[in-house]
Amino acid sequence: MKMPNLAVDICGVKFKNPIIAASGTFGFGREFANYMDINLIGGVTVTGITLEPRSGNPPPRIAETASGILNSVGLQNPGVDYFLEAELPKLLKYDTNIIVNINGTTIDEYCKLAEKLSKYPIDLIELNISCPNVKEGGLAFGAHPDTVYEVTKAVKESSKHPLVVKLTPNTSDIRETAKAAAEAGCDGLSLINTLIGMAIDIDRRRPVLANITGGLSGPAIKPVALRMVWEVKDVVDIPIIGMGGVMKGTDVVEFLLAGATGIGVGTANLVKPTTCIDILDELISYMIKNGVEDIDKLIGALEII
């Protein structure tokens, strides 16, 4: 059988395959260059960027929980200007799509970031209104449909690039925030960000994380993520980048069937730096074995009697 077609269109941008390294787990890409050929994956989402450099939260910032990881990095990053000068040129050398995850504490900051990025040849902006580890911004925007609408509309007007809104699962009904983002004019959605959780050290009677709570990721949240992708795809007409606990090729197939067009790989990058490529190989094997000639045939193909 010939090589199946893996290319997908997300917000008018062609991806050679749906595998996208998720924000916060792939650095600026170069950290992984010794381990895998970055040219082979559909896209790289860089670590969350803010207008000014951010030092992040105190350590410990990570805790292992059953089939999951709690993190409370708190958006440590060198700021957008450093990113554009020092990191973006290195990333642009690779033949892969670049998604920049932007974070602000005010709508104005988000807009300024989008304006700055509009002058550079990146492919997508991911509006992060779902970081659970910062006191201002993040979830303050992402948890309610009205604030999601407001920030999305303003950033969309400031951005020349297609805009993907990254949604939080920490809300009463993700369909409402998804609809609000779509009505505000965004081009796509990515979901889910991490679930707020905590871990406790019983010997010290203290939280494991210095930040007390953190964002839960990994296989532990995959069922939640799948359900949310499946729910959201019925209420919006824009593409979805699905993510949450993708560890292997069959996980990708599950997210595609649930309705995602792109697939974010996050926590798995921490487990094994070659994961994105391994997953891609497994996806291709699945398609060949099951006679799927075009990945399009899998997207949203879940059958419910």
Added chain:
Amino acid sequence: MEVSHICKIISNYSIATDMYLMAIANKYIATVGRPGQFIHIKIPHDDSLLLRRPISINSVNKDDGIVYIVYQVVGTGTKILSQLKEGDNLDILGPLGNGFSIPKGVENIVIVGGGCGIAPLKYIVDYWKDISYTTFLGYRDMDSIYQLMNFERASERLYLTTDDGSQGEKGVITKVLEREIDSISPQLIMACGPIPMLKEVQSIANGRNITCQISLEERMGCGIGACMVCSCMIRTKGGLEYKKVCSDGPVFLSDEVILDENAQFSC
């Protein structure tokens, strides 16, 4: 291109209370690994344990392509490691991190280790042989002592303490270090151990303007500098900044690192 290595375990056995010595076949790491660097180990047999465990290189045998690690059993992951047998496979990344270094002309060095922090120091004395080492080692008790003979052979002088006095002097090793340091006048101190010990070493070194390299431990994610979880506070020209223990460290200079007992878990 670097890959994660699937390696064969050559041996794995207990050498002191809760401490194990594992020999792993890997020619690459045995050849290029330097003192203070670590390997990042995937825990087998339990997919619910996602994170790799960073363990320092204890020593190598270049000729036979063997990497040695000494690790303490502290939880589920290291318990599984301790049960692995000769011939079992292990998925490791490495060598990772920036290790110890000896500047040119330095030949009078003090080594300070406590508990499981003694393990990475052994690779120093194995690696740089033409150095005059004065070694200070602190263990919990007699049954916790490991690899003492190796340090005795490699050192001009060795000072030993146990918390309970069951071997060597009773008390913490940093008290002995403070008593002896001025008569030694070392050009360099290299230390690894629990945070309270490192804080004392830091204060002794900084107060006397002695260059001091300390190796830190922190809960890690990727191990390759991407995920930003293993941070430690470092004093830089521009002020305080969180650096990455995995790729900026794990070895830092004592006059730049801010040690926080609450922030770090000690070994």
